[in-house]
Structure formats: C-alpha cells, structure tokens
Amino acid sequence: MRLSATVQKLAPSATIAAAAKAKELKSKGIKVHEFTLGEPDFITPEHIREAAKSAMDAGHTHYTPSAGILELRKAICDAYQRETGVTYQPSQVVVSNGAKHSIHNVVTALCGPGDEVIIPAPYWVSYSALVELTGATPVIVETSEESGFRMSAAQFEAAITDRTKLLMLNNPCNPTGAAYTLAGLESLARVAVERDIVVLSDEIYDKLIYDGSEFKSFAAFGEDVKAKTIIVNGCSKAYAMTGWRIGWTLAPTEVTKAMDNLQSQQTSNPCSISQYAAVAALNGPQDCVAEMLVAFSQRREYVLQRLAEIPGISLATPGGAFYAFFNVSSYFGKPLGPAGKIVDNASDFCTALLEDAHVALVTGDAFGAPGYVRLSFATDINSLKAGFDALQGFLDTK
Ligand code: PMP
Ligand code: GLU
16 A cells, blocks of 8 residues: 555654553563653542543533533633633633644644744654644754753744744753743744744643743733744643643634634544543642642652763753753763663664663654753652663663
C-alpha cells in the first residue's frame, strides 16, 4: 500500500518512542530506570475519579457538543478568570482530546502551505511535526543555555518574514523547564502586537512553577495582546490526568468557531466522562495541585543536587515543569559504561545508557538541541536515587 507523502515524512513522537523502548526492556524482566515520559506518577485525585463515576451512573455516556459541554467551558473560563483576571466567554473555548490535539487543531485552523511558524528551540517534539502536517514551515530560533533557553524579543523580531503566521511559545517549557521573566514575555507580546503575529501560548505547565520563577498568562498583557493570543492548556499535568485526554483552547471567537467545525468533522467531541471529571478538577478543591507541586519541587531539588555532583554536565536551572535538560556532550568520544561504548551524539548516548545501564532518558536531538538529554522527574525520589546511581556508574569514565 502506498502511504501519503505527508505521513511518510512523519516520525513517531520521540518521547513516546523512548517510553515504548523502555517498556520493551521491562517486559523482558529487566529493571529499567524510567525517566522518559512527562507524566505525573500520581493517580488522579479521588474527587475527580468520583465525579467520573457519577457521570457514568447519571448516564452522561452520549455524544456532547463538539467543543465540549457548556458546564466545562464555563468552568474553564471561571478558572482562567480566577487565576489571571482575564475574561473569556464559553464560546471562546474548545475542549479537545488532550492539549496535543488542541495544538493540532490550532495549527490546522491557522496554517497551510507557504506559511511560516516560529518555534524557539529547544521545543517540544510535537510542535514541528504538527506544523509540518499542515504543510507550513517551522522556522526554528535557537536559544542558548546561557540565556536560560529564553528567546529574546530581538530574536523573535529577526525571525519574522511576510510569511510568518504564528509563534509557538511554551512557558514554562518542555523540555528545558525554562520559565520566562514577566518582562521578557511582555517584550515578546509587544513584538507580536506591533508585527501582527498570532501567538499560540502553550501554558500546560502553568501550575508547576518553582521558587524564584513567576508565571503570567500571555493573554494577560493587555487587550491588544489577548486579541493576538491563543491559549492552550489542559488537565494532564496539573491534575495528573494524562490518560483522560482533556485539553482546551481559549481564543478569539473566529478561531474557536473554525476549530469547532474542524473537531465536529474529525472527532465529534472529547470523551463525555472525562469532561465531567475535568469540571470537578477545575471547580473542586485545589489542594491536590499544591500537594503535587510540593512533591515535584522536592524532586527537582534532589535532581539538581545529583546533577551538580556529576562532572562535565551543564544545565539551565528549570524554573517550571518537571524536566531537567542537561548537556552531556563532554562525554562524547570517551568509553562509557561496562562495555566502554564510545558515542558521539545524544541519541547514541541515550541508546547506550539504556542498553548498558538501563536508564531511560530522551535525546535532545528530538527537541532540536543536539548534545542534550531530557530527564523527567515526575517520579518518586527512590526511583530517582536508583536512576542517578546507575547514571553515575555509567559516566564514571576513570
Ligand atoms: N504541550 C506540552 C509542552 C507538553 O509537554 C504536553 C505533554 N504531553 C502537551 C502539550 C500535551 O499534553 P496532553 O495532550 O496530555 O494534554
Ligand atoms: N508531553 C509529554 C512528554 O513530553 C508526554 C508525551 C507526549 O505527549 O509526547 O514526555
């Protein structure tokens, strides 16, 4: 069978592929130190699970409006208003099957062949792939460890051409954990308004902000900025709800109307039961979010301390999310692990580390950052400890 040209060019998601590789080893009975997926290890809080059970028992097991039930779209607007002071109407909300799906629908609604989409690197693996699916061209803007992996307004401005349609901004960022300063964000917002560029602001890690960093939603920089902003967020990270597949978009009505049409043809609606669970997540007590943040914060401290003990590794301290993104290129060309393997790039480094020390990380190559690897610390301290012991053993090149 001949596959479409678009799909032939499509690589699998590197994060999901890395997790699958680790699972394959585990299925052979090998103990794997698994730090691939950005997925909270916590089970979804009880009151949210209960709401899903009640929804099933109440018969909410049918199709819903394609953009999501009104109750959820209202809950999203209320939560956003509460947290940012910015008002959206339910007609400006589309609920999708996870934030990844929201992003896909945004780029499909806005972009096509001939358009350019600015993406600061390192970027989350799916950004470039989803843009390419629309036929548009990703324009990658390199950022450096020294700048904390934050794109400056001057870099943004320099990347704009008359074909630029969109900037995809992820704050805090996967994979680097970079959290923009409010001044830095505002200067990007000013460029977007002056140059008339739409900004997709992926704020899925907005509740995972650590000491010393701050967060402000992109649409909160003024009405003129809000008019150019499309917010993407969801339940996966803050409420440990990755499997429920609920993400959403807040945007000007012309965009949400187009996305609603698209979704009505494509998936009809997100899972009805998950939508009721999401209402409970947003309207219910928020202590669970704070408790998980405390745990993530302790794990981050631990990870930073362990990384500081390993010679030849550098990183920009993550201000948010649950990833450590560190440079391992000083280990290229040296014998590593029990087999003394020599590698010269991050992908081969990850393969050797998995095969010989059973530690699973994701290569920075997938995020547009050669020489780096990503470790997800959304897992318990004991697992992190065992993983770091194994990593240290592998790197002990003496
Ligand atoms: N954006 C970023 C930056 C992410 O890391 C993820 C992780 N999956 C998503 C969007 C999508 O989240 P989900 O589809 O699980 O809602
Ligand atoms: N976003 C998470 C990650 O980067 C989950 C996997 C995915 O959706 O790609 O690991």
